[in-house]
Amino acid sequence: MVRFENVGLRYGLGPEILRDLSFGIPAHSFQFLTGPSGAGKTSLLRLLFLSLRPTRGLVNLFGHDVSLLGKDEIADLRKRIGIVLQDFRLLDHMTTYENVALPFRVMGRDESSYRREVIDLLKWVGLGERMDALPPVLSGGEKQRAAIARAVISRPHLLLADEPTGNVDPTLGRRLLRLFIELNKTGTAVIIATHDITLMDQYEARRLVLHQGRLHIYE
């Protein structure tokens, strides 16, 4: 599904942040991406989300060499990827429900076709009572859950999550991990970037460890 070959990344004329990354993400797989702060986890997620281009090497996503893709093709590929960022990126003028339903709306689907699914998911992540609330009145944890719900609602082929349990208590963290596992069981490949050893210990999965710009894989 995803293949990196000798990928390197630098910002401007600075040093190489990611060096000689060669790995694959198989379909239906589950992995944690970990490493110290500043190791390049977010940059690697951005490469996987196609919002950054590598300075060298080959990135192949869903069978496409990304260096050959145009903007429209990248937009189409992104519809197959869900992403949860550390800063949530919710739209403040839309309700929680509307934020979570946004991927369906962009696909042009009729609202009645996904209403039940969105409400069920909001209930599952504990936002059933906050459906009509606007993001500015949500707590950090609630925003995080809304961002996760938006990333998983369209059941992407690949889910990228950057510290998805950083702002929630351990109980809710376990619940969110279960959501990712459920999603993985339905066929989504999941990559969770995290520092949280406790979270990683709760589920037996492949670990990708970034250290000094290089990637070490523990199956």
Added chain:
Amino acid sequence: MSRTDDEHGPLVDLGRERPQVPARARNLSPIVPRASIAGRALVAVVAIMTFLASITTGTVLLVSASAAEWQSEVASEITVQVRPAAGRDLDRDAAAVADAMRAQAGILEIRPFTKAESAKLLEPWLGSGLSFDDLPVPRVIVARVQPGTALDLAALRNRVTQAAPSASVDDHRAWIERMRSMSGATVFAGIGILALVIVATIISVSFATRGAMAANRPIVEVLHFVGAGDRYIANRFQRHFLRLGLEGGVIGGGIAMLAFGFSESIAGWFAGTPVGDQFAALLGTFSLRPSGYLALAAQAVLIAAITAWASRRTLFATLDDID
């Protein structure tokens, strides 16, 4: 392309907790909030630009219509002057020239001015009560030419000088040329002003679009995250700009049309005053023909379309920067 199309099972099973789904649609908020687009200022800019463009076009249409009218009036006449010459009888010469002109093909009517009428023409410069017997006052003969015929001026000059060597023919060509160049200059200046107005509109709209895009950059980024293409995002923004452009066009064009519609009655208030007479002489009755109003309406639509085009161009350029 998500997997929701091929798998229909619920992502989460809520069992008995399943909520009652309300029947009403819940997507009420627009993707781009209307309040975040600097709407009023842009409507005002487009309205002012459309008003200026419409006034310019209307004035150009009035001047060129009046100029065409004068030209056709002046071009349908020629004037022959018979000057007094030593040893010749001026009255006889004038009569001979009038006869010669009547014989010329293409001339419909001859009007020789008598000695008294010629004196009347000079009255504004020389005053009344003078005896013209001692003055060498020329006689004027005005002929009306059949419209649409090319008068053989060389033959006419020949005939006239044979009848009276001191006679000369004036076909008003110099006047016509001056009027033609004046109306041409007016149209040229009008087109120049229109071009400036359109360029200023494009620049204003581009800045307004850029500002709106900068203010909405987080929205654009989120839309990119959920897989929206540039075309989808641009369409969401462009609807607003087209609506704003049309609003401005209708307001500016409408006020200009009202101004031309009422100008006839306003001109009536100044009738008889030197200013009113001067304007009436220059622009006629001030009233635009129906085709003139159509031109103004088409221009308002054109400016709205330019607004939409300029915003779309800026949208795609800004989206390229954001990605």
